[in-house]
Amino acid sequence: MVHLDISDVSIEFPTSKGPYKALDGVNLKIKQGEFISLIGHSGCGKSTVLNIVAGLYQATRGGVVLDGKEVDEPGPERAVVFQNHSLLPWLSVYQNVELAVKQVFKGKKTKAEMKAWIEHNLELVHMTHALDKRPDEISGGMKQRVGIARALAMEPTVMLMDEPFGALDALTRAHLQDSLMEIQSDLNNTVIMITHDVDEAVLLSDRIVMMTNGPAATVGDILDIELPRPRNRIQLADDPQYNHYRHEVLSFLYEKQRKPEEHTVAKSESKPESAQLLQEPKDKEPKGKESKDKDADNKVEHKAKDLTEAA
Amino acid sequence: MSAMLLKISWLEPFVKIAQGDRPIEQLMLILRTMGIPMIGLITFLFVWHIGAQNINTSLGTFPGPAQVYEQSINLIADHKAERAKEVAFYERQDVRNAKKIAKNPDAEIKIRSYTGQPTFFDQIVTSLITVLAGFAFASIIAIPLGIMIGLNATLYSAINPLIQIFKPVSPLAWLPLVTMVVSAVYTSDDPLFAKSFITSLITVSLCSLWPTLLNTAVGVSSISKDLQNVSQVLRLSFLTHVTKIVIPASIPAVFTGLRLSLGIAWMVLIAAEMLAQNPGLGKFVWDEFQNGSSNSLGRIMVAVLAIGLIGFLLDRLMLMIQRKVSWDKSSALR
Numbered sequence: 001m002v003h004l005d006i007s008d009v010s011i012e013f014p015t016s017k018g019p020y021k022a023l024d025g026v027n028l029k030i031k032q033g034e035f036i037s038l039i040g041h042s043g044c045g046k047s048t049v050l051n052i053v054a055g056l057y058q059a060t061r062g063g064v065v066l067d068g069k070e071v072d073e074p075g076p077e078r079a080v081v082f083q084n085h086s087l088l089p090w091l092s093v094y095q096n097v098e099l100a101v102k103q104v105f106k107g108k109k110t111k112a113e114m115k116a117w118i119e120h121n122l123e124l125v126h127m128t129h130a131l132d133k134r135p136d137e138i139s140g141g142m143k144q145r146v147g148i149a150r151a152l153a154m155e156p157t158v159m160l161m162d163e164p165f166g167a168l169d170a171l172t173r174a175h176l177q178d179s180l181m182e183i184q185s186d187l188n189n190t191v192i193m194i195t196h197d198v199d200e201a202v203l204l205s206d207r208i209v210m211m212t213n214g215p216a217a218t219v220g221d222i223l224d225i226e227l228p229r230p231r232n233r234i235q236l237a238d239d240p241q242y243n244h245y246r247h248e249v250l251s252f253l254y255e256k257q258r259k260p261e262e263h264t265v266a267k268s269e270s271k272p273e274s275a276q277l278l279q280e281p282k283d284k285e286p287k288g289k290e291s292k293d294k295d296a297d298n299k300v301e302h303k304a305k306d307l308t309e310a311a
Numbered sequence: 312m313s314a315m316l317l318k319i320s321w322l323e324p325f326v327k328i329a330q331g332d333r334p335i336e337q338l339m340l341i342l343r344t345m346g347i348p349m350i351g352l353i354t355f356l357f358v359w360h361i362g363a364q365n366i367n368t369s370l371g372t373f374p375g376p377a378q379v380y381e382q383s384i385n386l387i388a389d390h391k392a393e394r395a396k397e398v399a400f401y402e403r404q405d406v407r408n409a410k411k412i413a414k415n416p417d418a419e420i421k422i423r424s425y426t427g428q429p430t431f432f433d434q435i436v437t438s439l440i441t442v443l444a445g446f447a448f449a450s451i452i453a454i455p456l457g458i459m460i461g462l463n464a465t466l467y468s469a470i471n472p473l474i475q476i477f478k479p480v481s482p483l484a485w486l487p488l489v490t491m492v493v494s495a496v497y498t499s500d501d502p503l504f505a506k507s508f509i510t511s512l513i514t515v516s517l518c519s520l521w522p523t524l525l526n527t528a529v530g531v532s533s534i535s536k537d538l539q540n541v542s543q544v545l546r547l548s549f550l551t552h553v554t555k556i557v558i559p560a561s562i563p564a565v566f567t568g569l570r571l572s573l574g575i576a577w578m579v580l581i582a583a584e585m586l587a588q589n590p591g592l593g594k595f596v597w598d599e600f601q602n603g604s605s606n607s608l609g610r611i612m613v614a615v616l617a618i619g620l621i622g623f624l625l626d627r628l629m630l631m632i633q634r635k636v637s638w639d640k641s642s643a644l645r
Contacts, residue, residue: 074543086537090638
């Protein structure tokens with residue numbers, strides 16, 4: 001059985017110049033325990049896919065089914081690690097995780113069990129030394145660790161990570177990538193991670209989902225990464241297979257899906273582009289909250305049609 | 312001992328000089344931190360002194376610093392005299408009642424309260440109680456309402472025009488209406504509060520709730536999208552969302568509003584007391600004006616300085632509370 005099924009997801013955002021179609025027919029079936037990376041140029045709708053899976057956006061057409069249940073609102077079983085950590089600045093490290101744990105395990109765990117569980121999760125990300133520190137007293141990498149601990153503490157079936165290491169320096173990033181690989185091999189969570197970093201995608205993923213450029217972005221290609229685990233970044237640096245995967249992703253991004261010039265769809269521009277281009281901050285996607293109700297109606301209609309077809 | 316003295320910041324250089332710690336530098340520091348404000352103050356007193364001598368009013372020359380000082384001493388003396396009178400009054404009453412009981416144990420004893428003139432300091436206390444009550448009342452309305460309109464854009468659009476229209480209204484315009492409504496509605500044989508107190512309180516509230524209301528609304532509506540997403544992913548209930556996310560996130564903005572509101576409340580109160588003859592500092596100023604003795608202008612000037620000083624202290628008080636309550640220690644608190 002498919003664990004997480006993203007089927008035929010399209011989304012339109014209303015703008016002053018009429019609806020803007022951000023995603024068109026995104027299909028993805030994910031197995032339990034799989035590590036999926038979403039990669040693509042800025043503004044291609046990676047974050048939109050993630051937000052739809054998280055339930056923060058509603059797809060205009062199509063939908064997401066997790067373990068046989070349709071996703072229509074946010075929930076702790078789909079924990080999100082945000083790019084800029086999103087810790088509550090007025091709470092300590094411990095309290096930030098506690099807020100999530102209290103919410104998810106209210107009535108299921110005793111006080112002592114909750115405390116042990118919070119500490120266990122902070123232990124996983126090696127943050128037990130700073131339990132009483134406020135977010136502004138710890139470094140960016142540490143904040144992101146706490147953000148991951150908070151997500152893990154919700155015991156999510158799927159962990160959604162929106163460029164979790166994008167704002168960190170290279171050394172801290174490598175460190176956190178290793179931690180993440182360790183935790184994932186222990187807990188066997190399903191992970192969907194957005195990244196701009198080709199190395200990160202190849203190193204961490206079981207599959208890399210490469211997205212075409214927007215508007216109306218969709219899945220361009222899916223690359224299976226069949227490197228044995230545990231993976232070691234230093235050994236892999238000389239591995240021909242690893243470099244082959246890197247090459248595949250790079251050629252998808254820079255040959256098949258050359259980044260279009262700003263505000264034009266023309267793909268004739270032939271200027272060679274360097275890898276730095278991928279590092280630029282992601283564009284703000286138009287907010288689609290207002291059309292939520294209308295979209296939900298459309299979706300129900302579409303679902304009904306799907307069902308009749310299936311029958 | 313010296314370690315303790317070091318904690319008082321303006322004493323620090325003096326202590327260091329006493330300890331022989333780079334005396335020249337410490338002297339310069341004293342000059343910078345205390346000398347320059349002193350120079351400003353002395354210049355002001357000098358200009359005031361010269362200027363006052365050249366202004367002749369129907370009540371005599373305008374009071375200079377010396378006269379104002381003299382009157383402040385007088386006011387303190389008046390206050391002490393009045394208190395002494397009060398004590399004497401109660402003593403006489405006690406003695407009278409004791410005699411009565413000694414003569415006839417069943418005699419009915421009457422205890423009358425003293426009805427002397429309220430002194431300058433009594434008026435200050437009255438004003439402070441009124442302003443704090445009015446400010447508290449305004450805050451109790453403004454903070455929850457601000458949170459509500461900050462959370463709900465529709466509600467904000469509905470209420471915003473009203474806010475914009477009522478915000479600039481002067482207390483003097485409200486006062487006749489409030490007075491009439493209070494006398495019509497607040498009727499009780501044994502009122503808990505005086506009518507004048509209720510009138511002042513409502514006028515102060517009506518004028519001072521706007522900054523808190525608007526700042527709270529802005530603070531709440533500008534909570535970052537990320538924190539709202541966190542709240543959604545955690546499926547926080549509305550109440551938890553408000554108490555755990557909304558209120559802490561908007562505390563700095565709320566306090567900005569509260570400080571503005573308290574400043575306005577204090578200004579409004581003086582005007583309201585003056586016009587409505589409600590007890591308080593405003594009435595003191597007005598009474599002195601009507602009194603028209605040669606001391607009146609000096610006494611009014613004492614009141615002006617007292618009003619300024621109290622307003623300043625109230626603001627510092629709010630700042631202290633903000634420092635205690637707010638998580639955002641980085642925001643410059645001045």
